[in-house]
Amino acid sequence: MSERLPETLKPFYDRALQADERLDRLEAALTSKTDSGNKALVEKMGELQSMLEQASTRLAQEQLKVKALTVEKEKQNYRVEHLVRALRAADQELERLQGIPIPKMNPADIIRYEDLSITSLYRK
Template sequence: MASENLSVLEETLKPFYQRASQAEERLARLEATLAAKKGHPADSANQDYSELINEIQSKLKDTCAEMVLEQEKNKKLAAENAKLQYRIHHLVQAVRDADDKLEKKS
């Protein structure tokens, strides 16, 4: 009975062993392909492009941060400009009122 159970177990596991064996073969082929590509001159060019892309992304990030700072400065200057225009408007109005009073006295 034990040998019968062992036989049934082996038959049940047989497809799993086959799939595992096939997976190992595919993995070996993939590893061989990868190893062949690593020594390929195009790999060096890809690395150069990768470094260039990283450098450009870094510069873009720095530029974006600088742009945000400049936008904040621009907002502050616009607010200050609006305040100054408000003051100029009232100063001009005060001068006109003073001129009108002088004309009436003369």
């Protein structure tokens, strides 16, 4: 009976070997599908990452431009404010010297610097 035991187990060993081979093939197939899927995802993620970096760079550049333009606008507003003061002082001095009253301007009639456009500067 002990001699027959290996013969009776041989079909089970064969089936176990076949099952191992099938399992190896399935794992290999799964790995290749996963790798190709991962490659596509990695490529897409890389594209999105580069697009994000480009957008971040553009955003930083635009923020620098906005900051520079804001500083320039503040400088221009400062200059306009002082020019208006100087003009009012000159009008008062002229009125004092000539004795002719200069009509007072309503502050609402004064065009603010922010309201000016490039085209309005060249209408004259």
